Amino acid sequence: QSVLTQPPSVSGAPGQRVTISCTGSSSNLGAGYAVHWYQQLPAAAPKLLIYGNHNRPLGVPARFSASKSGTSASLAITGLQAEDEADYYCQSYDTSLSYSRVFGGGTKLTVL
Amino acid sequence: QVQLVQSGAEMKKPGASVKVSCKASGYTFTDYFIHWVRQAPGQGLEWMGWINPNSGATNSPQRFRGTVTMTRGTSISTAYMELSRLTSDDTAIYYCARESEDEAFDLWGPGTMVTVSS
Numbered sequence: 001q002s003v004l005t006q007p008p009s010v011s012g013a014p015g016q017r018v019t020i021s022c023t024g025s026s027s028n029l030g031a032g033y034a035v036h037w038y039q040q041l042p043a044a045a046p047k048l049l050i051y052g053n054h055n056r057p058l059g060v061p062a063r064f065s066a067s068k069s070g071t072s073a074s075l076a077i078t079g080l081q082a083e084d085e086a087d088y089y090c091q092s093y094d095t096s097l098s099y100s101r102v103f104g105g106g107t108k109l110t111v112l
Numbered sequence: 113q114v115q116l117v118q119s120g121a122e123m124k125k126p127g128a129s130v131k132v133s134c135k136a137s138g139y140t141f142t143d144y145f146i147h148w149v150r151q152a153p154g155q156g157l158e159w160m161g162w163i164n165p166n167s168g169a170t171n172s173p174q175r176f177r178g179t180v181t182m183t184r185g186t187s188i189s190t191a192y193m194e195l196s197r198l199t200s201d202d203t204a205i206y207y208c209a210r211e212s213e214d215e216a217f218d219l220w221g222p223g224t225m226v227t228v229s230s
Contacts, residue, residue: 002156038157045204045207045223046149046157051216084189087159093215100171101147 003028003037003106004104006092011110022073022090029070033093036076037066037075040087040106050075073104079100094111114138116208123227129196132224134208139146141189142166145211148159148182148193150204158204162211178188198228 005023012018022035030036035051047082053068066075078085088105119133134146148160160173163182168183181194191208204222209217 030138034215036214038217040157044218045220046209047220048216051212051218052214055214057218087156091157091217100173101159101160103149103157103159 002018002095002105004092006088006090006104006107009108009110010103011044011112012077013112014080014082014102015037018080018109019079019107020075020088020090021079021102022075024071024092026071026095027095027096028071028092029068030074032034035066035068035073035090035092038063038089038091040089042086044090046060063111078112085109113209114208114219116219118206118208118221118224121225121227123175123229124198126199126228126230128198128228130196130198130226131192132206132208132226134191134193134221136189136210139210142186146164146182146184146191147209147211147217149207149209149217151207152201152204155204160193162182165191173194182207195226198226202226203228 010018017088034052038046039049040046052067063079088107094102117135122130124130142165145162147162150158160176163170165184172180179196182190208221210219212218
């Protein structure tokens with residue numbers, strides 16, 4: 001059971017818009033800690049997609065955007081492309097128990 | 113070129129230990145924390161802990177205390193993660209990742225596959 005909750009899977013047709021949610025609690029997102037998003041293509045290491053709730057690193061297309069409010073965050077992908085098919089993870093800081101960094105369980109995006 | 117290069121795949125027997133290395137290049141090693149994250153086959157990402165390459169201080173979740181040891185060699189810009197008392201549940205890809213000033217993992221190693229089998 002992950003500290004941050006994501007849907008196991010989402011899907012969309014090319015060109016469509018999809019969103020991936022990330023739900024936390026008062027010990028992580030609700031406490032004001034930033035959320036970061038990672039994309040993991042098949043058989044590859046994760047790659048930073050969004051940092052600090054909504055910022056894109058250099059080279060990440062503007063099709064990827066994210067937001068955070070209270071104990072929830074979401075990642076949006078517009079103009080879906082076949083190359084976007086991957087696993088997506090949210091990550092934040094948590095103060096409960098001895099946790100420090102926590103990940104969501106991951107969401108598999110399928111491009112139909 | 114800014115990168116993290118990890119050691120090669122390992123196969124170990126239950127009860128043994130494994131030590132994975134992560135060599136940084138292209139930036140000042142001691143300026144950024146290094147984290148370790150693992151991914152069991154078909155599973156999600158699991159955070160294992162961090163090391164401050166400057167001071168050598170470490171932190172890890174309770175479940176890994178006593179089995180995970182993180183060290184570094186500053187002269188060779190390399191971080192190490194040793195996992196002891198291996199079981200089949202430790203079969204996973206082990207990644208090292210650099211933590212940016214924004215506390216995101218902005219640079220990842222390619223991963224090291226560790227297989228635990230009798």
